[in-house]
Amino acid sequence: MAGGARDDRSVADKLFAIADAFQGGDELxxxxxxxxxxxxxxxxxxxxAEWVEWGGLARGDDGRYRVGLKLWRLGVRQPTARRLRAIARPYLEDLLDATREHVHLAVRDGLGAIYLERLSxxxxxxxxxxxxxxxxxxxxxxxxxxLAYSTPDVFDEVLAAGPRKYLPNTLTTEPELRAxxxxxxxxxxxxxVEALTRGAFSVAAPVRDATGAVVAAVSIIAHVERLAEPQFALGVRMAARGISAALGWRP
Known part of the structure; x- marks a missing residue:
């Protein structure tokens, strides 16, 4: 403790204090x-180390810690994530029927997107x-x-982290990302198009809650040969709007 003060918190309280440190979804x-x-x-x-061993936190190659899959799985069982997945499911199934490709629902977690659902x-x-x-x-x-609908500080953090160029089409510089x-x-x-996976393209749209805030995103990832087919953009827009309306959003 600061100034050498005695810390009388229990071990459990200290473990919870560490969990609280990650409330913003940061990598620390x-x-x-x-x-x-x-x-x-x-x-x-x-x-x-105990958190990592249990699976509640994960330690990256750069030494930073982030929320682990086990803790995330507990989180998605909570009403907010469960409700979002339940509401989105029929729209995602319709999108799958129309495209027969991958359909995703994701939310932002710090500088990453966590996938709540995938149908393929x-x-x-x-x-x-x-x-x-x-x-x-x-x-x-x-x-x-x-990222487009996040606050400017999130964009600044993405740039400061040094975006990795996975493929030639991955956007990494400030001008191209801003555009x-x-x-x-x-x-x-x-x-x-082929930004993370060779031979694939993605189309994605925002999901809004009753306040109009973007809380999730829906996407299709498909074979790049199908890029010109019109149902992908149309389907993603309709699915995102349907989920948003079910969440209470009114344009």
Whole structure:
């Protein structure tokens, strides 16, 4: 504790303090976790190791910690995520019937997009996304939509993190990202071609709640040979609007 003051909190309280440090969905260093939780570095390091061993947190190659899949799975069972998935499911199924490709529902988690749902056709293009996957905002269709409607500080954090160029079409520079995000806000649609997966393109649209805030994104990922087919953009728009209306949004 600061100033050498005695910390009388129980071990459970200290574990919960570490969990509270990640409420913003951030990826944190050991020092940042210790500061937010009000713990000495040695204590934070020991308790973080326990969180990682249990699966509640994950430690990346860069040494930063983030919410792990086990804790995320507990979170999606809560009413908000469960309600969003339940409301979206019929619209996603209609989208799957119309395209027979991958259909996704995702929400923003820090600088990543977490996939709450994925429905896939039998011959859909191979992709790395799955339920519970966390992929970078700048390199995914749903991520670009979520980034487009996020606050400016989120965009600044994406740039500061050094966006990775997965493929030649991955957007990584400030000018190209700003231009793409402005286009998404103007059209309500994001189209990316081979930005993360070779041979695939994605079309994504925002989902709004009753206040008009963008709370999720819907996307289709399909074989790039089908890029010119009109049902993808139309279907994604209709699904996103249907889910938004079910959440109480009125244009």
């Amino acid at each position: 260093t050991l020092s940042e976790v210790a500061a937010r939780a009000g713990l000495p570095l040695s204590t934070a390091h020991r308790l973080l 056709g039998a011959d859909a293009v191979p992709v790395i996304s799955d339920v519970g996957s966390r992929l970078p905002l700048h390199a995914t269709g749903v991520g670009l939509v979520l 793409r995000l402005a286009g998404i806000r103007a059209t309500g649609l994001s189209t990316s």
